Amino acid sequence: xxxxxxxxxxxxxxxxxxxxxxxxxxxxxxxxxxxxxxxxxxxxxxxxxxxxxxxxxxxxxxxxxxxxxxxxxxxxxxxxxxxxxxxxxxxxxxxxxxxxxxxxxxxxxxxxxxxxxxxxxxxxxxxxxxxxxxxxxxxxxxxxxxxxxxxxxxxxxxxxxxxxxxxxxxxxxxxxxxxxxxxxxxxxxxxxxxxxxxxxxxxxxxxxxxxxxxxxxxxxxxxxxxxxxxxxxxxxxxxxxxxxxxxxxxxxxxxxxxxxxxxxxxxxxxxxxxxxxxxxxxxxxxxxxxxxxxxxxxxxxxxxxxxxxxxxxxxxxxxxxxxxxxxx
Amino acid sequence: xxxxxxxxxxxxxxxxxxxxxxxxxxxxxxxxxxxxxxxxxxxxxxxxxxxxxxxxxxxxxxxxxxxxxxxxxxxxxxxxxxxxxxxxxxxxxxxxxxxxxxxxxxxxxxxxxxxxxxxxxxxxxxxxxxxxxxxxxxxxxxxxxxxxxxxxxxxxxxxxxxxxxxxxxxxxxxxxxxxxxxxxxxxxxxxxxxxxxxxx
Amino acid sequence: xxxxxxxxxxxxxxxxxxxxxxxxxxxxxxxxxxxxxxxxxxxxxxxxxxxxxxxxxxxxxxxxxxxxxxxxxxxxxxxxxxxxxxxxxxxxxxxxxxxxxxxxxxxxxxxxxxxxxxxxxxxxxxxxxxxxxxxxxxxxxxxxxxxxxxxxxxxxxxxxxxxxxxxxxxxxxxxxxxxxxxxxxxxxxxxxxxxxxxxxxxxxxxx
Numbered sequence: 001x002x003x004x005x006x007x008x009x010x011x012x013x014x015x016x017x018x019x020x021x022x023x024x025x026x027x028x029x030x031x032x033x034x035x036x037x038x039x040x041x042x043x044x045x046x047x048x049x050x051x052x053x054x055x056x057x058x059x060x061x062x063x064x065x066x067x068x069x070x071x072x073x074x075x076x077x078x079x080x081x082x083x084x085x086x087x088x089x090x091x092x093x094x095x096x097x098x099x100x101x102x103x104x105x106x107x108x109x110x111x112x113x114x115x116x117x118x119x120x121x122x123x124x125x126x127x128x129x130x131x132x133x134x135x136x137x138x139x140x141x142x143x144x145x146x147x148x149x150x151x152x153x154x155x156x157x158x159x160x161x162x163x164x165x166x167x168x169x170x171x172x173x174x175x176x177x178x179x180x181x182x183x184x185x186x187x188x189x190x191x192x193x194x195x196x197x198x199x200x201x202x203x204x205x206x207x208x209x210x211x212x213x214x215x216x217x218x219x220x221x222x223x224x225x226x227x228x229x230x231x232x233x234x235x236x237x238x239x240x241x242x243x244x245x246x247x248x249x250x251x252x253x254x255x256x257x258x259x260x261x262x263x264x265x266x267x268x269x270x271x272x273x274x275x276x277x278x279x280x281x282x283x284x285x286x287x288x289x290x291x292x293x294x295x296x297x298x299x300x301x302x303x304x305x306x307x308x309x310x311x312x313x314x315x316x317x318x319x320x321x322x323x324x325x326x327x328x
Numbered sequence: 329x330x331x332x333x334x335x336x337x338x339x340x341x342x343x344x345x346x347x348x349x350x351x352x353x354x355x356x357x358x359x360x361x362x363x364x365x366x367x368x369x370x371x372x373x374x375x376x377x378x379x380x381x382x383x384x385x386x387x388x389x390x391x392x393x394x395x396x397x398x399x400x401x402x403x404x405x406x407x408x409x410x411x412x413x414x415x416x417x418x419x420x421x422x423x424x425x426x427x428x429x430x431x432x433x434x435x436x437x438x439x440x441x442x443x444x445x446x447x448x449x450x451x452x453x454x455x456x457x458x459x460x461x462x463x464x465x466x467x468x469x470x471x472x473x474x475x476x477x478x479x480x481x482x483x484x485x486x487x488x489x490x491x492x493x494x495x496x497x498x499x500x501x502x503x504x505x506x507x508x509x510x511x512x513x514x515x516x517x518x519x520x521x522x523x524x525x526x527x528x
Numbered sequence: 529x530x531x532x533x534x535x536x537x538x539x540x541x542x543x544x545x546x547x548x549x550x551x552x553x554x555x556x557x558x559x560x561x562x563x564x565x566x567x568x569x570x571x572x573x574x575x576x577x578x579x580x581x582x583x584x585x586x587x588x589x590x591x592x593x594x595x596x597x598x599x600x601x602x603x604x605x606x607x608x609x610x611x612x613x614x615x616x617x618x619x620x621x622x623x624x625x626x627x628x629x630x631x632x633x634x635x636x637x638x639x640x641x642x643x644x645x646x647x648x649x650x651x652x653x654x655x656x657x658x659x660x661x662x663x664x665x666x667x668x669x670x671x672x673x674x675x676x677x678x679x680x681x682x683x684x685x686x687x688x689x690x691x692x693x694x695x696x697x698x699x700x701x702x703x704x705x706x707x708x709x710x711x712x713x714x715x716x717x718x719x720x721x722x723x724x725x726x727x728x729x730x731x732x733x734x735x
Contacts, residue, residue, distance in 0.1 A: 017650045021350050024649045028509070028516050032527050038679035041689060077368075078637035082514020083507060109372040110637070113629035116621045139379045143571040146429050151564050154557065159564065162383040165620075201433070201440040206549070217507035217677075221500040224696055225705040229448045231440065238503065239510035240677045288521060295527075296513040301678040303509040303645075308671055310653040318657050335627065339635040346639035350646055362599035363606045364636040367628060369582050370610025374619055376575040384568035400566040404573030410732075411580060417530035420731050422570050424534040427730060428563075431545030433719040441712025445705055457698050464702025465709075472710050489706070494662045496703025498669025499695055505648055505670070506677050512645035515638055 007324075009317040020310070027306040031298040037282065038298055042275060045227055046244040048234030049212045051270055052186055053091065054252070056100045062267065064100030067177040069184040071103045071152075073199070074118070075191035077110035080216045084190045085118060086242035086293035087214045090249045091188060092122035093290070096133065097253045098267060101174050103184065105137040105148075105160065112139040116164075121289045130165070131172045138164030145195075146202060153181055153207035181209035186233070190214040196223070200231045214241065239300060242293035250285065251278045340523040343515060400425075464492040530734075535725045542723040582607065669695055 006014075056068035072091060076084055095102040106115050119136060128134060137160045140148060151159030156178065157170035169175060178184055187209055189196040196213040203209040210233045213223055217238025226232040236245055250256075251274065253267050268274070285291045329337075345360040385404075388397040403421050410419040453459045470482070471489035478486045521527035541563075548556045586600035610628055617623040658664040675681035676692020721727035 013654070015653070017654075018351065020650045020653055021646045024512070024646050025516075028513055029520065032513075032516060032520055039682065040679060041682055043693065078634040079641035080507075080511065081634065081638055082512075082517075082642070083510045085514075109375045110368055110633065112371070112375055112619070113626055113633075116626065117630070120621050139375045141376060141380055141571040141574060143426055143574050144380075144568060147564050147567045150429075150432070150560070154560070158561075161568075162379075164379070166378075166383070197441070201436050205436045205439045205444075217503040217510065218500075220503050221496065221673075221696060221700050222704050222708075224701040225445055225448075225708050228697075228701055229444050231444060238507050238677075239513070240506070288527075292517065296510065296517060297679060299513045299516070300506065300509055301680045303513075304506070304674045304678050305680065307505055307509075307649060307652045308674065310649060311656050311667060311671070314653045314656065315658055335631045339631040342632060343635045343639045346636055346643070349643065358596065358599050359602060360636055361640075362602040364633065364640070365582070366603040366606025366608075367610045367633045368637070369578060370607040371614070371625075371629070371633070372575050372578065373611040374614025374625070376572050377615070378619060380568070380572040384565075385572060388565075388569070397565070397569045400569035401573075403566075404570035405576075407573045407576050408580065410577055411584060416732060416734055417534075420530075420534040421537070422573065423730060424538045425541070425570060426567065427538050427722060428541030429545055430538075430719040430722045431542030432549050434546060434716055434723060435549050437712060437719060438716045441708055441715065445709055445712065449705060457694075460698050461702045461705070464699060465705050468703060468706025469709060472706070490662060491665060492699050492703045492706070494665045495669045495695060495699040496707075498666040499673050499700040501666065502670035502673030502677070505652070505674055508642075508645040508648045511638065511642040515635075515642045518635070518638075 009320045012313070012317045013321070023306065024303070027302045028299045031302045032295065035282070035295065035298055038301060039279070040240065040243045040247055040294060040297055042244045042248060043237075043241075045232075045235040045237070046241050046248070047270075047275075049091075049188065049214075049236060050094070050234075050245065050248045050252070052210060052212065052233050053094055053100060054098065054270055056185070057098050064095070064098050066101065067183050069101040069103060069174075069178050069186075070095055071105065071184050071187045073187060073189045073191075073195075074104065074106040074111040074115040075108065075189055075193065075195045076114075076216075077108060078114060080192040081114060082296070083216045083238050083242060084192070084214060085114070086239070086289075086296075087236045087245055088115075088118040088190055089122045089289060089292075090242065090245040091214075092118060092134075093126075094245075094249050094253045096123060096126040096128050097249075097265070099133065101178065102134045103137055103156075104134070106139050107142045107145045109139060115139075124287070131163075131167065132174055135169065135172055135174055136164040137169070138162070146198065149199060149202045150206070152184070153203065153209070156180055156184060181207045184209075186210045186212060188212045188214055192216040192219065194219065194222070196232070197226075200226060204231055212236075217241075239293050239296050243297045246291060246293050247278075247280060248275075250280045250290075251275060256284070336523045340519060343519060347515075463488065468492055531728070531731060534731060535728065538722065539725050546723070579607070669699075 053070055056064050056070070058065045070091070072088060074088065092102065094100075104115050104119065106112050115136065119134070130136065140160065148159045157175055160169055163169050163172070181203060187199055187203060189199050189211065191213070192215070196211065196215065199209070199211045204211050211231065212234045213232055214236040215223065215238070217240070220235065220237035223232060223235055227235060236242060252270055254265050255268050257264050257266050282291050282294055288295070342360050345356040348354055349357040385397065385401050388394040389401070403425065406418045406421050409415040449462065449465045451458065453462055467485055467489035471478070471486040471493070476482060517527060544559060548559060583604070586604050589597045589600040613628060614625045617625060619625045656667060658667055672688065672695060673692050675684070676689045681688040681692065718727060722730070
């Protein structure tokens with residue numbers, strides 16, 4: 001080969017990887033600078049997470065029941081934040097808007113600032129109070145993961161003892177009607193690992209807790225068996241899952257209506273028909289943190305096409321050369 | 329320059345330092361990497377102290393005077409002998425105490441990952457899809473049964489399992505591509521949006 | 529004795545736990561309360577392991593002046609400074625601790641993994657070859673799932689997301705269930721081996 005004249009395909013195969021890197025960067029930078037409106041369709045697993053959380057709203061008051069709560073578990077560090085952070089912010093916004101009691105906890109030191117950051121970002125537009133509308137249980141060491149998962153089946157306040165601000169959880173107002181998984185009836189685990197299986201194993205198998213997953217796309221395909229059995233009530237998968245939830249929150253929980261020229265936010269109940277015809281103009285949403293995933297999906301589209309083109313080009317070169325070598 | 333602009337500049341500097349590895353390994357990358365390791369570990373110390381040591385060790389012993397807690401606290405401090413040549417056996421005590429919970433793992437993981445999955449695999453076959461899932465599950469299990477040589481009819485059956493797995497791995501691979509791209513999108517959103525302010 | 533007593537603790541406590549799973553008696557609940565309190569008191573000390581190992585590795589590098597030892601100084605300094613910041617100003621939102629997170633740890637952690645996007649693209653071009661029929665099936669499934677996830681898939685044909693969902697819900701589900709059953713049995717077997725004292729690697733080497 002060394003003495004032979006290299007043909008176009010040989011050169012293509014030997015292309016310096018740094019040129020490829022350049023194309024990758026451009027494929028992501030351009031769609032972010034020049035945005036276009038793309039429509040994210042909502043999948044069933046994401047829909048189910050939304051519906052489950054919304055089922056904690058009392059039909060009489062149209063606000064969250066005080067004897068129901070959602071636990072959000074931040075089981076990841078900054079490395080997978082791009083995928084999971086928008087999910088966390090949207091679920092928090094959903095709970096804050098609907099006044100559903102929500103708890104947060106993490107078991108990794110590097111997840112703790114991320115959890116604070118998510119709470120800070122989500123509560124910007126809401127008048128919510130720690131200890132009444134939500135509680136951040138804070139960071140607990142990984143060694144306590146299983147003991148706390150099991151302990152919460154009996155008594156949440158006893159299992160976590162103190163919250164992030166050092167207050168005794170038992171004394172907090174939000175805990176008045178909440179004791180264990182019977183009330184805190186949904187756990188959403190955000191992870192880049194198989195941590196959600198541990199919630200299924202310990203909280204679901206033993207106490208019948210509802211578990212949902214907010215996972216990086218890498219882990220998503222592995223969770224389908226658990227979705228089918230109902231061991232997972234729903235799942236948000238990667239940036240797309242985050243984009244789906246962002247959309248669901250904007251279409252239902254935070255539906256914008258104009259009355260006499262004044263914009264108002266009205267919560268409405270989930271409906272498949274409404275979702276089908278809904279169209280959210282992203283430029284109407286001022287806070288970028290609330291549309292991060294949907295903006296990202298534009299770049300995702302271009303990048304996927306680029307990868308597919310790479311695979312096809314690479315294979316064309318491979319087959320042409322294979323044919324040539326076979327002729328020899 | 330506002331404080332926020334300076335902060336974003338620093339964050340962008342570290343982002344670009346890591347990206348510089350794509351060109352080749354260089355001192356900026358090495359510096360950032362070394363710092364990253366230190367900072368990540370550094371987080372753990374005050375967090376563990378404030379969120380764990382104070383409520384679970386200090387308060388029970390010194391405020392509530394529950395002196396029984398001295399025993400597990402002393403047992404926990406045996407971890408420091410892990411790297412000692414002569415006394416590393418002492419660090420086994422806190423380790424085994426945490427390990428004991430596997431006693432619960434036996435029945436519960438059997439239930440969650442085996443029994444419930446099996447029950448779903450044995451549902452009446454009513455649709456084409458449920459038939460396909462049934463065939464797939466069985467043939468894959470047979471593929472992983474290595475006590476019989478994969479030849480003849482048996483080999484053909486296990487071959488079906490391979491096809492299923494290829495589709496499964498393909499799905500995982502497609503999702504993996506998506507995940508990796510998303511992470512890059514996140515970083516570029518930061519550089520273009522927060523730092524340079526050119527993102528719409 | 530240095531191995532036997534710890535092993536005995538695992539076996540005895542482990543069996544109590546196995547019984548606890550099925551017995552909702554008060555004694556069983558009290559046992560769990562006791563275990564939980566003790567485990568909580570043990571847990572803070574575990575962080576010592578990580579810090580000590582990081583210190584040992586890096587001080588050894590500095591002492592021996594191995595190539596690039598200067599970076600070990602950076603690691604240790606960052607560790608000490610970050611820890612100190614947390615102790616002095618606390619760890620809540622708005623503190624310097626959070627500032628270091630947002631502007632130092634977060635950008636680096638997030639960027640480190642985002643490099644993989646470049647590598648996977650390069651691999652797509654240079655390594656993902658349809659060398660056999662099986663590999664072709666893998667690539668085809670991957671391409672459909674990739675298209676099915678992004679809005680353009682829907683724009684090309686409404687069948688793309690449908691097929692992508694079918695792949696995930698049928699053949700992928702069967703494949704992952706087969707594997708999950710294997711993993712589940714493996715996990716149960718490993719737990720059982722620990723419980724019965726057959727698996728002992730977690731005890732570490734030595735006597």
